[in-house]
Amino acid sequence: MTMHNTHPCRQSILLVALTVAFGSAYAAEEDVAQLIKPDSSISAGLGTVSGKKEDRAVFGQYNGMRKNSGQIFLDIDYLKRDDTSGLWTNLSGRNLGNENRELGFSQQKQGDWRYFFEYGELVRNYSNTINTNISGIGTENITVNSVGNPAILAGAAALRAAQGTGSNQDLKTTRKSLGFGVDKWLSENLQLEVSFKNEDKTGARLFGMGANCRAGRYGCTAAGGAILLLPEPINSSTRQFELKLNYSDDKLSLNGGYYGTFYVNKFGSLKTTIANPASMWDPDGTQLGPAASVAALTTLMQLPLALPPDNQAHQFSLAGTYAITPTTRTTFKYSFTRQTQKESFDGMGLVGGPRGALDAVIDTAVGQVGITARPMPKLSLVANLRYEQKSDKTPIAPYRQSLTTSAPVGLANTNNPASHTKVKGKLEASYQLPEGYRATGAIDYDMRDLGRPTGTNDTSGQASAIRAKTEEIGYRAELRKSLSETLNGTLTIGHSERRGSMWMTATNGTAPTGAPDTGGFSLFPLFWMDTDRDKFKASFDWSATDKLTFQASMEGMAEHYYAPTMRGARDGKTTNINLDAAYAISDNWKMNGWYSRGDTIMDINGASGAYSAGLRQLGHNLGLGVRGAATGKLEVGGDLTFSYEVNRNGIGVIGTNTQPNALPAAAFRQLNLNIFGKYALDKSSDIKVNLIHQRYYSNEWFWNNNGTPFFFTDGTTVSQKDQQNTTFLGATYIYKFQ
Secondary structure (H helix, E strand, O other), rough: OOOOOHHHHHHHHHHHHHHHHHHHHHHHHHHHHHHOOOOOEEEEEEEEOOHHHHHHOOOOOOOOOOOOOOOEEEEEEEEEEOOOOEEEEEEEEEOOOOOOEEEEEEEEEEOOEEEEEEEEEEEEEEEEEEEEEEEEHHHHHOOOOOOOOOOOOHHHHHHHHHHOOEEEEEEEEEEEEEEEEEEEEEOOOOEEEEEEEEEEEEEOOEEEEEEEEEEOOOOOOOOOEEEEEEEEEEEEEEEEEEEEEEOOOOEEEEEEEEEEEEEEEEEOOOEEEEOOOHHHOOOOOOOOOOOOHHHHHHHHHHHEEEEEEEEEEEEEEEEEEEEEEEEEEEEEEEEEEEEEEEEEEOOOOOOOOOOEEEEEEEEEEEEEEEEEEEEOOOOEEEEEEEEEEEEHHHHHHHEEEOOOOOOOOEEEEEOOOOEEEEEEEEEEEEOOOOOHHHEEEEEEEEEEEEEOOOOOOOOOOOOOOOEEEEEEEEEEEEEEEOOOOOEEEEEEEEEEEEEEEEOEEOOOOOOOOOOOOHHOOOOOOOOOOOOOOOOOOOEEEEEEOOEEEEEEEEEEEEEEEEEOOEEEEEEEEEEEEEEEEEEEHHHHEEEEEEOOOOOOOOEEEEEOOOOEEEEEEOOOOEEEEEEOOOOOEEEEEEEEEEEEEEEEEEEEOOOOOOOOOOOOOOOEEEEEEEEEEEEEEOOOOOEEEEEEEEEHHHHHHHHOOOEEEEEOOOOEEEEEOEEEEEEHHHHHHHEOOO
């Protein structure tokens, strides 16, 4: 009997369906096979960069190419699974041919155990160049030898001629870390994790000191001052140890353990020797004087400078989540941390301190609880509460002689305890409305209580007012709408108010008291001032077609600060705009672009009430990228990014005061172009080529203003080339294997 198909299209549909189904199955099998037997690879290559080291000071900060124009690339990714035992072995290495290398090795049996070793190096080459005659950089003993000699040839011209005649020094810091760890599943629900990491840091970075001499103080016979660049020597170790125990079942997840850090600095203090005080410069290019004040300044500036002391911290914590019902889950966390700093002052080289050591002890307890619930299909609730109690148990003792000659003479400044209590909370509800709307409302709470501050025994008085407690309450509302199947929009608005307790001052060795004459305060710190803050944010995402998508957002914030007088911050405003787009030109070619703009404005009245300042930071960022397959073997792409930022300081006057000198604007620009291509030589080997061009500009006026460098009292200058253009070309061979 012959059967006839009366619907011939059904056969084609069935064939297509089977092809899709089995094609997907084959693809899934390939994915599984890739997971079971993943590819390993090793790559090696060479790179070179153009220009002098001054032209690549910014480009070469972290890639080792500031001093070296050539680079060796060596990476390895080895991953293998033993089919018999199920043992995974992983060896990975990054940048093994340069000074910022990483190497790791691990083995594991999934669901049973794992161990790993990690080694890393990170070198930071500072972009500034120091021209100086000081010696001993990188050690704890520095000798200051002046550049030039104003005693022989005085005047501004002589100073300009002397600048740059010292030797150039480029500072850098090197971090070397070694870590290892072990994980073990003790049971189906219980896992133990143990890890240790040691990091050694060496080198030197920008540092210094200054001294101000007034007649009658420190033996000074006249007013004067001096400032020296003294690079901080770095030779320290940081050790971190972590022990964690993790438990999980269908409803409860817990993790608890211990985390400890131990910091050891091999340098306790920096000792300075000024070889020839008579060769130090005044700002006008003449010899620093008078002689009696110079002698007093020299004595002050040759006192040892404290460097970061040894310290340690120990934290015990417990955190977890619990599913109360299928739609209700709670989270909780508690931690207790003890931080101590008990290094001997004498051992640091600070002989003659009022105590043998600071004996600092700070205990911090943090508790946090949260809950998320969906009591109704359309209603979601979130509530969080965080409590922090910091107790500073450091003994109060005098550490610095008072800077006043008025009675009572001889009182000293003490350390200030840093205890505080902080409470933060959030309550949020979200409800699904008809026609695709979703509304969210929230209340945020932030309380900070420093307690009643103690007197500092500072007989010269305290410049700024203080507050014991502030509270801030904020309200947020959000409306989200699915405008169509391809377009979604969100609008968020918020308002918050911060208020505080009475303003206080600590002066003449007394405890802080409320002062009715609030105008006597020189400054009201921004973080304690009463504040009204308004925020808004609007965003949308749009899938215009299957190939084209857009995302955009705009947010703004306006702040107004209140204080008993007009001194300090007054108004602030911030706006941010973000645009993002992606387009699939074809199956093989894709491109994306983005733009962001940030603008921050702050109005401030000077502490003396004589001037006002309008501060503005405006930044633009732009990016464009494209990549695709030119042929079956060639993949190419490129990225272009551009950043521009300018900081302006608009200075004005209040009343009849004289117009102050305005600070110049500081601008920053950077353009990066990265073009790359990868060509498949065969199934197991590729060649990759990268071309990178960077253009950088910055007019850091605080180091160099219109060709006039900032100089220290010994004639030392710090500089960085304003315009830097660099081009990098590199080629890498990649071999893949299993």
